Amino acid sequence: MREATPGCRISAARGLQFRVAFGKRHSEGCGEPDRGSVKVTESGAPSIHIRAATSADVPGLVWVRNTSTLPGEDIGFGGGMGSPFDDASTLASAWKEPNVVGGAAVLVAEMDGHIAGFVTIEDREDELELVTINVSLELQGRGIGASLVRSVEELGRGQEKRAITAGTSRNAEGTPWKSLPWWLHLGYRVTHEEENEWTRAIGPDVREIRMRKDLDR
Ligand SMILES: CC(C)(COP(=O)(O)OP(=O)(O)OC[C@H]1O[C@@H](n2cnc3c(N)ncnc32)[C@H](O)[C@@H]1OP(=O)(O)O)[C@@H](O)C(=O)NCCC(=O)NCCS
Numbered sequence: 001m002r003e004a005t006p007g008c009r010i011s012a013a014r015g016l017q018f019r020v021a022f023g024k025r026h027s028e029g030c031g032e033p034d035r036g037s038v039k040v041t042e043s044g045a046p047s048i049h050i051r052a053a054t055s056a057d058v059p060g061l062v063w064v065r066n067t068s069t070l071p072g073e074d075i076g077f078g079g080g081m082g083s084p085f086d087d088a089s090t091l092a093s094a095w096k097e098p099n100v101v102g103g104a105a106v107l108v109a110e111m112d113g114h115i116a117g118f119v120t121i122e123d124r125e126d127e128l129e130l131v132t133i134n135v136s137l138e139l140q141g142r143g144i145g146a147s148l149v150r151s152v153e154e155l156g157r158g159q160e161k162r163a164i165t166a167g168t169s170r171n172a173e174g175t176p177w178k179s180l181p182w183w184l185h186l187g188y189r190v191t192h193e194e195e196n197e198w199t200r201a202i203g204p205d206v207r208e209i210r211m212r213k214d215l216d217r
Contacts, residue, residue, distance in 0.1 A: 048144055050151040053099045053106035053118065055092065060115025061108070062088050068117075068134040076171040078202050085134075104131045107151060109144045119148040121155070127212075128156045130166040149186055156215050163214045164188075172205040180209060188213045 053061065065085035074080065084094040084101055091101065099106045104120035117135035121128050130152050135144045149164075156164050166188060168177045184190075188211040199206040 047112050048116075048142075048147045049110040050107055050147055051110065053108045055095050055097070057106075057108055057115055057118075058088050058091050058095065061085055061106070061118050062091060064115055064118055064134050064136050067136040067138065068140075069137070074177075076173075076203065076206070077169045077177045078198070078206075081201065107148065109135070109148050111139060111142070111144060117144045117148055119152060121152055123159075124165070126162045127165045128152060128159070128161050128163075130164055145182070146186060153213070153215060161215060163212050166211045167208045168211070169199065169202065170207045170209055172203055176209060183211055186213070 062085060065083065069079060072080075084091050094101050101120065104122045107119050107121070108115050109117040109119075116139045117133070119133045120131040122131055123129075130149065133145055133148055135148075153164055166183065168180055168183065170176045170193065191210045191212050193207045193209050195207055199208050
């Protein structure tokens, strides 16, 4: 399965099941509740609350997904290619309990009780790959995205991962997706650029900018 979150790479589903829950709501029956689970996080503004997604969040996730970029601005960067997060019935069908879509675990950011953003992550042995992150346009710039990233980093530390990795795109004209400076601001460094299955699906000469943040342990 491919997803087309602008600028962010989504790998083929690997059938991964996360052994630990991300957030208290899933701490029962998920393997190792005390090791590697992110406690419900209050970070940034007090009203931002990061937790594991549930299937009840499907409408909110689709809303975030469809309101995080301006229409068409992500064409050539990976947008418009179809994603399970594009519509509620597709997402509901793709949902694997407790919070896995396409092999990636889904965390949500709630603001004042409403879904404002989400992030998906894949377990890659020594690393966690932050696959995609979206915040609704009208709520961007309030610390929600940074809180989601910090929660993923906290999760990675709890699982004794070496690093968080992520990718964004550079279009055929050589322009990086607009989130690149944001990633750099959050402490991610560019490791290399590459062409791969995802970039070739977007179009010729598109590249993925691969990034990494080592976790201090
Ligand atoms: C990228 C995205 C997730 C960021 O979320 P957000 O909630 O707007 O980001 P935040 O408000 O948490 O960012 C806060 C921090 O980033 C900094 N920041 C914001 N925009 C920045 C920019 N363009 N360049 C550098 N730093 C930036 C802020 O100064 C702040 O830093 P501070 O905490 O040190 O004061 C959001 O804009 C989004 O969903 N974009 C569309 C989808 C997308 O591009 N996803 C990423 C694909 S790779």
